Amino acid sequence: MIDRIIACQTDLIAALDAFDADAVTVASRALADALVLLPDDDRPVDTEQLAYGLKQAEAARIRVKYLTAWNRQKIDRLAEIRGQASSNIYTQRAR
Incomplete structure (x- = not known):
């Protein structure tokens, strides 16, 4: 099963x-289907395979975060070109 998950992670990272x-x-x-x-x-899951799967998950997370930031920058640049205020305002949430 872990082999299938790692294969799916590899496909996701490539995409x-x-x-x-x-x-x-x-x-x-x-x-998602494999994880269900x-x-x-x-x-039993091989410890090395599990560690590799966790690294793959982290690699995918980093790529998603990068792409999110990249898209946000593009949207903000387009807004600036149109003379609109940037919606990229960072605030601290109240807890």
Whole structure:
């Protein structure tokens, strides 16, 4: 099962690197489906595979964060060109 999850993560990272929204959607769905089945798998998980899977998850998270920031910059630049105020205001949330 962990092999399937790692394969799905690899597909997701490739889709993110290719900026292919359709492939990201397909890979995300496949990964979600694989993760749903994980609790039913009684086989022991190899520690090295688990560590690699966690690294893959972190790699995907970093790419998503980068793409989010990149898109935000593009949107802000377009707003500036149109003479609109930037919506990119950072505030601290009250707790």
